[in-house]
Amino acid sequence: MADDRYTKGSDNGPLRLALYEQWKSRCYRCSRPIDLIDIQIDHIIPASSSAPRIAELQAAGDLPAGFDLNSCENLAPICGRCNREKSGHIFESPRLGYVLEQAREFGPKVRRRVAAFHAATELEAHLLGVTYASFNEESSRALVREHGEIVVQRIALVDESLADYFSVYEVDSISDQGPPTFSIPINTRGRTAVTLLEDLLYTQLDDAFADGMDDLITHTLELISEELQAIDVPTGYLTVGEPTLDVCDALFDSFEFTRTADKVWVSTAVNFVITASASVLRDADDGDGSYELQGDGVVEGSGRIVMTWPIASERHPGVGSFDIDTISCEVSTSC
Ligand SMILES: [Zn+2]
Numbered sequence: 001m002a003d004d005r006y007t008k009g010s011d012n013g014p015l016r017l018a019l020y021e022q023w024k025s026r027c028y029r030c031s032r033p034i035d036l037i038d039i040q041i042d043h044i045i046p047a048s049s050s051a052p053r054i055a056e057l058q059a060a061g062d063l064p065a066g067f068d069l070n071s072c073e074n075l076a077p078i079c080g081r082c083n084r085e086k087s088g089h090i091f092e093s094p095r096l097g098y099v100l101e102q103a104r105e106f107g108p109k110v111r112r113r114v115a116a117f118h119a120a121t122e123l124e125a126h127l128l129g130v131t132y133a134s135f136n137e138e139s140s141r142a143l144v145r146e147h148g149e150i151v152v153q154r155i156a157l158v159d160e161s162l163a164d165y166f167s168v169y170e171v172d173s174i175s176d177q178g179p180p181t182f183s184i185p186i187n188t189r190g191r192t193a194v195t196l197l198e199d200l201l202y203t204q205l206d207d208a209f210a211d212g213m214d215d216l217i218t219h220t221l222e223l224i225s226e227e228l229q230a231i232d233v234p235t236g237y238l239t240v241g242e243p244t245l246d247v248c249d250a251l252f253d254s255f256e257f258t259r260t261a262d263k264v265w266v267s268t269a270v271n272f273v274i275t276a277s278a279s280v281l282r283d284a285d286d287g288d289g290s291y292e293l294q295g296d297g298v299v300e301g302s303g304r305i306v307m308t309w310p311i312a313s314e315r316h317p318g319v320g321s322f323d324i325d326t327i328s329c330e331v332s333t334s335c
Contacts (some may be wrong), residue, residue, distance in 0.1 A: 030081070043074055
């Protein structure tokens with residue numbers, strides 16, 4: 001089957017579903033969870049790119065020779081808003097390199113999923129039908145309300161954790177430097193924790209999350225600045241300006257809480273990718289003046305936001321911090 005490649009004018013249904021599952025139901029640019037019905041397939045390197053532009057990317061090492069723009073190595077799910085904003089613009093290196101590397105890693109899995117779609121049994125075909133159903137129609141919503149509960153119960157017989165599904169909690173960040181809104185997928189335990197915080201402690205997750213994200217972003221910007229300063233140049237010096245945050249993708253993937261007599265402790269695991277850029281002044285090789293470059297950094301890692309609240313009758317803001325488990329930083333400069 002050739003439909004693991006993007007075909008213009010077709011609905012690319014199996015490919016869309018496979019990409020959606022592989023990229024964890026999120027838009028690859030803004031990381032927000034999106035409904036299958038709302039995603040579009042995006043060409044990471046635009047399909048309309050000219051031959052000289054492709055050659056330029058190949059020369060920069062961002063693309064291998066013979067790269068197929070319509071293969072799943074160049075495709076990712078995107079939300080409508082990002083697709084409108086993107087309009088032909090692509091990421092710059094090294095963020096671009098990171099996204100393409102992810103697409104390359106997902107490629108074989110996406111192909112396998114598309115192939116499995118064609119070999120589907122009757123049950124699989126029905127399940128796929130459900131994932132594709134448009135809930136814009138009232139008749140579909142009525143059917144789900146009528147039969148949904150028994151379907152979920154039956155699924156839980158196979159694997160209980162499937163009934164303990166994740167839903168999404170939107171957090172407005174009060175941090176100046178963080179993303180304005182980010183989403184936390186939470187399970188039943190997480191929903192209980194949110195209720196506990198809101199009802200018992202009269203507080204919102206938003207405050208403590210913003211603290212934790214603030215810590216992380218401050219640390220990341222320092223790291224990128226240090227790494228840029230450490231770049232070896234044959235002669236003279238690099239002067240690195242203040243880095244500014246470009247993208248902050250934070251995926252929250254588990255949620256734990258403990259309540260003791262005097263406090264509530266909440267913790268969530270986070271995988272993050274943060275990019276920032278800074279202007280870099282480099283001394284000219286002949287020692288005569290300097291010229292300006294753009295410095296870019298990508299920081300990837302994992303960690304945990306830990307929050308504690310004393311149990312008191314008065315509203316308490318709680319304290320959140322970010323504990324890093326792993327972190328890596330890659331920087332580059334370009335003209
Ligand atoms: Zn998006």
